[in-house]
Every structure is written in structure tokens, then in C-alpha cells.
Amino acid sequence: MKRLWGLVVFGASLVLLTSLLVTRAGLLERQPLNNSAGESDMKVEPKYPTEGIDPFQPDPVVRQLPGYELVWHDEFNVDGPPDPEKWNFEHGFVRNRELQWYQRENAYCKGGVLIIEGRKERIVNPNYDPKSDDWRRARQYAEYTSASLNTWGKFAWRLSEVRIVARARIHPQPGYFPAIWTTGPGIWPHGGEVDIMEYYRDRIHANFAWGTTEKYSPRWHSFSKPLADFLAKDPNWLKKFHIWELIGNDEKLQILLDGEVMNEILQETAKNPPNPWSTVVYPFREKHSIILNLAIGGPGGDPSGAKFPMIFEVDYVRVYRRISASAQE
Numbered sequence: 001m002k003r004l005w006g007l008v009v010f011g012a013s014l015v016l017l018t019s020l021l022v023t024r025a026g027l028l029e030r031q032p033l034n035n036s037a038g039e040s041d042m043k044v045e046p047k048y049p050t051e052g053i054d055p056f057q058p059d060p061v062v063r064q065l066p067g068y069e070l071v072w073h074d075e076f077n078v079d080g081p082p083d084p085e086k087w088n089f090e091h092g093f094v095r096n097r098e099l100q101w102y103q104r105e106n107a108y109c110k111g112g113v114l115i116i117e118g119r120k121e122r123i124v125n126p127n128y129d130p131k132s133d134d135w136r137r138a139r140q141y142a143e144y145t146s147a148s149l150n151t152w153g154k155f156a157w158r159l160s161e162v163r164i165v166a167r168a169r170i171h172p173q174p175g176y177f178p179a180i181w182t183t184g185p186g187i188w189p190h191g192g193e194v195d196i197m198e199y200y201r202d203r204i205h206a207n208f209a210w211g212t213t214e215k216y217s218p219r220w221h222s223f224s225k226p227l228a229d230f231l232a233k234d235p236n237w238l239k240k241f242h243i244w245e246l247i248g249n250d251e252k253l254q255i256l257l258d259g260e261v262m263n264e265i266l267q268e269t270a271k272n273p274p275n276p277w278s279t280v281v282y283p284f285r286e287k288h289s290i291i292l293n294l295a296i297g298g299p300g301g302d303p304s305g306a307k308f309p310m311i312f313e314v315d316y317v318r319v320y321r322r323i324s325a326s327a328q329e
């Protein structure tokens with residue numbers, strides 16, 4: 001039974017992985033749609049509590065949220081490798097013609113945070129085939145390594161019911177492309193993708209993607225803001241941890257950074273049209289898994305002028321589920 005479950009999980013992961021392999025390349029071509037942030041009257045929920053927290057240090061206190069129950073979290077507070085019960089690790093060349101070779105040893109917990117480390121180190125590609133049309137095989141070497149963790153096949157949550165809270169600190173460099181994101185069931189992008197946080201090329205991005213009538217061709221609802229805007233308000237911004245959130249319900253989803261709405265969308269807008277590949281209609285009412293990664297190159301640009309190691313720090317990921325009004329009665 002256990003083996004069977006393992007096969008199911010492996011199969012599901014493979015399907016997801018395959019779809020992701022093919023399709024995150026869409027990042028390179030996407031154009032921002034209209035940004036509705038700040039233009040609608042969507043009400044922001046109470047700000048995630050941060051009273052008394054040192055912004056420069058990890059926050060070890062797991063917060064309770066009124067109206068929510070904490071259903072899953074990783075505090076990354078035990079030094080050593082990330083918990084394999086919670087996380088899968090991607091391996092090798094994966095998406096977007098990025099430069100890094102993913103390997104699990106580039107992710108480790110230390111001092112209360114998950115550290116994903118981008119290194120300049122040469123890896124011989126065991127799948128190398130100079131005649132291959134597949135970029136993952138056509139490269140003889142990787143010149144960089146990094147790590148990518150996900151909960152595919154292990155944990156997933158219905159985005160219309162949860163508030164995902166992640167505290168992280170970024171350390172920009174040329175070519176630096178960290179992300180906190182989610183994907184839903186089945187073929188991408190019809191299962192949906194939420195980029196709760198991405199950073200590349202001097203901007204912080206917050207995006208939603210879902211399906212169209214064309215295979216592997218997403219509709220994006222994108223927003224990005226120059227890092228300079230944050231630095232203008234707070235010169236120490238990059239030295240601090242920040243809180244990224246995804247808050248969903250049956251009507252809408254919002255991506256927040258330190259309580260500010262970065263991007264938002266109505267469920268009714270993010271609706272897949274009828275298509276041959278997926279029965280999912282509302283991808284953001286489905287169960288999504290979480291991915292944490294640090295890519296190098298690809299949309300992040302040329303890392304040749306970067307200082308290594310590159311570091312992406314995650315203090316915690318907490319998933320809260322809304323206690324519905326009927327459950328409270």
C-alpha cells in the first residue's frame with residue numbers, strides 16, 4: 001500500500017513536474033496585464049501581527065490569527081537539512097533555461113531560517129547529449145548550483161480557504177531570481193499558478209496565471225514594483241525580513257507584501273475557458289502546493305557579475321485555514 005501510494009505520488013509529481021518544466025518558460029514572454037492593485041475596493045484583512053518583532057532577525061513566535069486555524073507550517077528552526085516529510089527537492093536543470101543545477105544540498109536550515117544558497121560550481125551534466133534539442137540535455141555542464149523545494153504530492157491547500165504567510169529576506173545580485181509560489185492540480189497553467197513573491201531584474205513581482213484555450217499558454221495577471229521604491233521608503237529594506245502573503249476566499253485572492261496589496265484578482269476573472277486538457281474551472285479554488293526556490297539566470301538575467309554564494313532566506317511558511325462562519329456557530 002505504501003509502495004502504491006509512493007507510485008501515485010511519484011506519478012502525480014511527474015505529471016506536475018513535466019507540465020512545469022515545459023511551461024514556466026512562459027515567464028520569459030509574459031506581458032503585464034492591467035494592474036488592479038489599489039484600484040479596487042477589495043477589503044484587506046487584518047494585518048499579520050508583527051508587534052515586538054525584530055525585523056532583522058528570525059521570528060520564532062508562531063502567531064495565532066483570529067478567525068483562522070494554523071493547519072501547516074515549517075519554521076525552519078532545526079539546524080540541518082529541510083524536513084523531508086514536508087519537502088521534495090527538484091534536481092538538475094528544470095525550467096526557463098535557467099543556469100543553475102538544482103541539488104538538495106544547497107538548502108539547509110541554520111539559525112532559525114531556511115537558507116537556499118546559489119553557488120558558482122561546475123557540475124557535469126549526466127544527461128549530456130550534444131545532439132539533443134532539449135536544453136536540459138544539450139548543456140555539458142552547469143556552472144551554478146542552487147535548490148528548489150516543494151510540497152507536491154505531500155501537502156496542498158484550497159486557495160479559497162487559506163492565508164499563506166511566508167517571512168523571507170532577499171539578497172539581490174545580478175542573475176538572482178528567488179521565488180515563493182504555488183501551483184494547482186493537473187496540467188499547467190490550467191491548475192493555476194500564484195507567484196506570491198518573485199524578484200528579478202530590480203523588481204519585486206506578484207502574479208497570477210491560469211489557463212487559456214491554448215496548451216501551455218497562460219493568461220497572466222501580473223504586477224511588479226521597483227525595488228528602488230521600497231529602498232526609497234526604507235534604506236534598510238534589504239537588511240530586513242518581510243512578510244509575503246496570499247489570502248484567498250471564494251470571491252478573490254490577494255498577494256500582500258508587509259500588509260500592502262501587491263496584486264489581486266477575482267475568482268470569476270481567473271476562470272479557465274473550456275479546453276481539452278483540464279476539467280478545472282476555477283484554478284484558485286483548487287488545492288495548491290508551495291514551492292520555494294532560488295533560480296540563477298533565466299528571467300533573472302546574467303549572473304556573471306554576481307558575488308557568490310547568493311542567498312535567499314526563508315524564516316517560515318505558515319498556512320492558516322479560515323474557520324467558516326458555520327463552523328464557528
Ligand SMILES: [Ca+2]
Nearest residue numbers: 058075112315
Ligand atoms: Ca524560523
